Amino acid sequence: MLGLVLALLVTMVGTYFWADGKLHHENVLADYPGRPAAGKGTNWLIVGSDSRAGLTDADEQNLHTGSAEGKRSDSMMILHIGDNGNTLMSIPRDSWVQIPAHQDTSGSGKTIPAATHKINAAFAAGGGRLLVQTVETNMDLRIDHYAEIGFAGFVGLVDAVGGVEMTIDQPVKDKDSGLDLQAGTQTLNGKQALAFVRQRHQMADQDLGRMRNQQKFLGALAKQAASPTTLLNPFTFYPLVSAGLDTVIVDDDAGLTDLGSMFLAMKGVTGGDGKTITVPIGNPDYHTPTGESAVKWDPAKSKAVFDAMKNDTAVPDVK
Template identity: 95%
Template sequence: MNTWQERPGGGAYGQGDAARGRGGAGAEPPLPPSLNPRGAGAPPSRPAQQPDDRPPYQGGTPGGGPPYGGRPPYGQQPHEPGPGPLGGPGQPARPRRSRKKIIGYSALGLVLALLTTMVGTYFWADGKLRHENVLADYPGRPAAGKGTNWLIVGSDSREGLTDAQEDSLHTGSAEGKRSDSMMILHTGDNGATLMSIPRDSWVQIPAHQDTSGSGKTVPAATHKINASFAAGGGRLLVQTVETSTGLRIDHYAEIGFAGFVGLVDAVGGVEMTIDQPVKDKDSGLDLKAGTQTLTGKQALAFVRQRHQMADQDLGRMRNQQKFLGALAKQAASPATLLNPFTFYPLASAGLDTLIVDDDAGLTDLGSMFLAMKGVTGGDGKTITVPIGNPDFRTPTGESAVKWDPAKSKAVFDAMKNDTAVPAP
């Protein structure tokens, strides 16, 4: 009879309580070796894993890093990203554009746009200049000297003025044009010299064609120098100045009343220091002494008025030189010339009534203004043709200005040879 018995809650197979498991009371007894499906001894090994397409697990995070709390794979530094998909955490980020580069490209584009505007404005303004053939050759014309000579003429032309403007500016409504002022600007290695020529200078006017249409030749005769401008315009005036001084004129510039007023207003007025109060009923000028900014209307009256001065025309020429220097200082400043937004109105206001010789361009005019600016800034001289008799009586009894022959020749020779101009 088999003595092995199973009893619930008892020992295994008659072993009693001594055969109970580690769990103490209620623990399941172990099976006998014959009934144990694993067999005696060590547990059998698992069957070999069938290969598949997946790579063996290397451990760590999906990006190739170490698992949380683990060590990185051999040869890889801690927190070093491993290979990953394109654009993922394992790939270096696409470089962003530098802020400095963006600013640099923007600044370059702005500079190019401004340069384009300036170049376009330059050619537009150069095309607005009115050219006349006033420097024609003729027999006996003086030879070219050293340096450059400009003949600058302010005419009383009312061209461009309405009836209301003529009344406002006290210009009257005279037909034609006469030279209201004239100067020779000489530039060279010895600096610049601005020499005024009195409009009543008593000189010989060369023979010329009658401009009335008769076709007759008017013989040479002695008259006031401004009569040459009235009889033959800029060309006859240039010839008269050249034969009277022995200086060859290289460039010519002429501006009328309308252009003068527009030019002054375009630069925002011209600052002047007035030595004494000025009140002139003929020109309508009423200024207090001191520093002030003159409008175009006030400036025109200032350079024309003469009745308050003891020497009249000579005093007016000093005012003209002083004002033109102040105007050139303002018009030739970099803030005006290099800024298309200020240069455009300046060119629009002055160039329509500005007449120059055929060879003069905007660059030449710029050089002229810079030279005039230098004269008043201490880099040159402002003089008047040396006067021998300021009240010379003509055969008809008119008052004229007679030059001092010796002193005036010395000045003309110095300018022709580009040497230091003697003091008058």
């Protein structure tokens, strides 16, 4: 019995260090003048990027991802973990916000002045660090941790858990993402899941409808990944950890225990133990001075939500 206990301990410790060594860290939470003070609770900025890193040309064609270089933010969420309930808040990628002044990443050394753009332009121009600063300054909310995953990591994660069971309300056929699903309960593989969380063209509210699908899918994925049949089976557990951590980027201070806390909080929120919301919107079809269509936040309602997250008070019910 003692030998068995020791063997289990050695396996657990070895697994921890093996998994911890797979984490990819980036210094995305750098300080800057005027950065919001630390609030109460913990705020994660979770980013799904359209990075094609790890995909072959055949993968790109099969997954309908295109072959664009670099990476842009395909989805953004803030997960607030606190004593007064956890909240998962989606941020429309077309949100019209001020992007702070920043260094040109092309190597010219030039400073790009602050300007108003869609929020996903911050990620494209300066990666996670500029996106974090943009979120913080527009919400007056400090981000404590950061997690980012690209297309390849997402597909691998879904396939590692054996697919994710979803109930599709109506048939979906989208040529851009390659999605072709019938209505009803079914198990989505990695390719189908990626198309599901990306497609938006058959929805009346486009990106806003897509964010609802993303929240719904994350809940189903968290439930599947945390099930005993996944965690207690080494043939699913190790591929799951490997697929998830190989392509995840986190901030310098985030460790496995932090990721575990984030994962459990997300599972609870999407399972009904918390709130899933979108940044309160004042105008979903704001016409910018440059002729683009963007999303403007509702100033009063959004401030109430951001303040509640900062102070770890109950997040108000908003629409």
